[in-house]
Amino acid sequence: MRIATWNVNSLNARMPRVEEWLIQAQPDVVCLQETKMADAAFPALAFEALGYESVHHGSGRWNGVAILSRVGLSDPMVGFEPSIEPDTDTRLISATCAGIRVTSVYVPNGRGLDDPHYVYKLSWLKRLREHLEATTSPEVPVVVCGDYNIAPTDIDIWDPAAFAGMTHVSQPEREALQNVMDWGLIDTFRARYPDTPGLYSYWDYTAGHFHKREGMRIDFCLASAPLANLSTLDLVDRNARKGTKPSDHAPVIAEYNYPVGP
DNA sequence: ATGGTAGAGCATCTA
Numbered sequence: 001m002r003i004a005t006w007n008v009n010s011l012n013a014r015m016p017r018v019e020e021w022l023i024q025a026q027p028d029v030v031c032l033q034e035t036k037m038a039d040a041a042f043p044a045l046a047f048e049a050l051g052y053e054s055v056h057h058g059s060g061r062w063n064g065v066a067i068l069s070r071v072g073l074s075d076p077m078v079g080f081e082p083s084i085e086p087d088t089d090t091r092l093i094s095a096t097c098a099g100i101r102v103t104s105v106y107v108p109n110g111r112g113l114d115d116p117h118y119v120y121k122l123s124w125l126k127r128l129r130e131h132l133e134a135t136t137s138p139e140v141p142v143v144v145c146g147d148y149n150i151a152p153t154d155i156d157i158w159d160p161a162a163f164a165g166m167t168h169v170s171q172p173e174r175e176a177l178q179n180v181m182d183w184g185l186i187d188t189f190r191a192r193y194p195d196t197p198g199l200y201s202y203w204d205y206t207a208g209h210f211h212k213r214e215g216m217r218i219d220f221c222l223a224s225a226p227l228a229n230l231s232t233l234d235l236v237d238r239n240a241r242k243g244t245k246p247s248d249h250a251p252v253i254a255e256y257n258y259p260v261g262p
Numbered sequence: 263a264t265g266g267t268a269g270a271g272c273a274t275c276t277a
Contacts, residue, residue: 010269013269061269061275109277149277204267205267205268206266208267209267245268248277
């Protein structure tokens with residue numbers, strides 16, 4: 001089972017590259033973030049032509065998340081479970097694919113430590129844990145994939161000094177992420193490469209950061225133990241960040257020795 | 263070549 005997550009930074013702008021990448025990378029399940037489109041504009045037919053069922057949750061100009069699957073897709077849920085304070089944005093969608101409860105998340109950026117959006121970010125992460133508690137169990141196969149907009153530790157960023165006083169690295173954010181993971185989600189990527197620096201999934205478009213290998217690891221496929229125990233591979237597809245009109249994020253791919261089939 | 267925003271949408275916000 002090959003599961004990928006990719007913040008595409010506008011699916012309209014990225015569709016040619018996404019289609020090309022699906023054919024080349026052959027993922028079974030894909031979580032997309034920042035589609036930046038309304039549901040009515042989502043190119044479900046184009047994905048279907050490539051063998052993927054899909055669900056999308058988007059409102060227009062900003063955020064927007066989707067799940068693609070070629071191994072079956074059922075029981076979709078958009079946003080947080082109804083008992084939870086609703087999200088004002090379209091940042092979460094869930095579905096069951098081949099017996100795995102899959103969630104695509106686009107955690108709020110936070111903007112600044114003194115910005116209301118930072119409070120929203122922390123609240124959103126608290127609600128993500130409540131959503132998992134209310135809808136599934138760490139005893140079954142679960143993946144929560146997406147752009148978390150948090151670097152778990154300083155090994156996940158190119159220069160800790162460059163991020164002093166900024167979002168993505170603050171202690172409250174890291175604790176909020178840890179609280180989500182404490183529900184029962186494992187970062188198999190870092191478990192596989194515990195001491196390897198320079199493994200990033202996002203590079204700022206500005207100032208040639210990608211070419212200088214100055215990035216952050218903020219996109220993860222987090223898995224519950226039944227799936228994480230079957231982890232066979234974790235990688236960042238850096239090639240997808242090169243060339244013409246790339247997203248500022250690269251796809252993150254995780255593989256599990258788990259039976260593929262609807 | 264030896265550097266270096268991008269997207270949405272039309273002023274400016276978001277990342």
